Amino acid sequence: MLLSNKYPFLTNYFTEAIRSKNRALPQSILFYGNDIESQYTLATEIARLLNCKSTGEDNCDCLNCKWIRENTHPAVLTISKTDNKPDDDDSKTVISIKQSQMIKEMLLSESEFHRVFIFCDRDENGKPSGLNPVNFQAETANSLLKVIEEPQPGVTFIFLARYIEDLLSTIISRSQCFFVPSFELHDYKYDCISAIFTNYYEFSRQDVFNVSQKLNDLTKEYSSTEILDSIQNYVLNVLKSNPKETVFIKHIKYIEDAKLQAKLGMRAINIFDELCLKLIR
Numbered sequence: 001m002l003l004s005n006k007y008p009f010l011t012n013y014f015t016e017a018i019r020s021k022n023r024a025l026p027q028s029i030l031f032y033g034n035d036i037e038s039q040y041t042l043a044t045e046i047a048r049l050l051n052c053k054s055t056g057e058d059n060c061d062c063l064n065c066k067w068i069r070e071n072t073h074p075a076v077l078t079i080s081k082t083d084n085k086p087d088d089d090d091s092k093t094v095i096s097i098k099q100s101q102m103i104k105e106m107l108l109s110e111s112e113f114h115r116v117f118i119f120c121d122r123d124e125n126g127k128p129s130g131l132n133p134v135n136f137q138a139e140t141a142n143s144l145l146k147v148i149e150e151p152q153p154g155v156t157f158i159f160l161a162r163y164i165e166d167l168l169s170t171i172i173s174r175s176q177c178f179f180v181p182s183f184e185l186h187d188y189k190y191d192c193i194s195a196i197f198t199n200y201y202e203f204s205r206q207d208v209f210n211v212s213q214k215l216n217d218l219t220k221e222y223s224s225t226e227i228l229d230s231i232q233n234y235v236l237n238v239l240k241s242n243p244k245e246t247v248f249i250k251h252i253k254y255i256e257d258a259k260l261q262a263k264l265g266m267r268a269i270n271i272f273d274e275l276c277l278k279l280i281r
């Protein structure tokens with residue numbers, strides 16, 4: 001599926017920011033959410049739109065677009081524990097200070113291209129995965145703050161993470177943060193909650209605790225995580241048929257927060273109360 005079909009809201013936002021003079025593209029962007037591969041594709045799409053010498057169409061075959069698709073563009077660099085390491089850098093598990101220095105040195109010279117640095121990790125299969133305090137340590141992150149913050153035309157930093165909190169607050173505060181909902185989910189099943197939750201966006205505020213109680217009753221049969229997954233599947237389904245309704249992206253974010261609470265062992269009824277208060281307006 002083309003990314004512009006999958007994430008029309010985000011693709012439109014960045015296309016607008018890149019093409020219009022009114023809305024500036026942020027110099028530092030933080031994507032977060034479960035689907036790091038989609039974040040990575042989104043990041044390379046932004047790099048492509050910034051560097052395309054033609055109209056930026058999805059199938060453009062100008063040299064810049066071609067290079068970016070092949071991951072060989074000289075100014076669009078993935079920065080990870082395995083990508084773009086200087087020769088004398090023998091670190092293998094982290095983004096290193098030497099990589100940070102390399103970036104700073106690159107920025108001292110002019111470039112005919114729009115430079116994009118995509119910061120992420122790689123899993124054992126080489127697929128993009130999220131930054132965290134282990135693979136992107138404070139010392140390295142802090143060494144980049146100055147270049148991230150100082151306005152430099154033609155430079156964009158993009159950070160990919162599962163949770164926003166996986167990055168240092170100093171990076172978060174200098175970046176514009178975007179939640180990227182995951183579409184990679186399971187089987188889109190939501191049978192267990194459909195009787196309770198279908199068309200929840202039409203419910204009224206006084207239904208909140210009633211719905212929450214019904215969800216809680218399901219915990220006799222299902223785990224909180226299964227129930228939350230089903231709610232998420234349902235909302236993803238709604239989002240798929242209403243791709244421009246950005247309120248549903250926010251809802252998916254709330255559900256992911258609730259899943260984290262479930263993982264931390266919070267009581268189901270409290271999780272459902274809080275979630276229903278956010279989803280049912």
Ligand SMILES: [Zn+2]
Nearest residue numbers: 052060062065
């Ligand atoms: Zn192009």
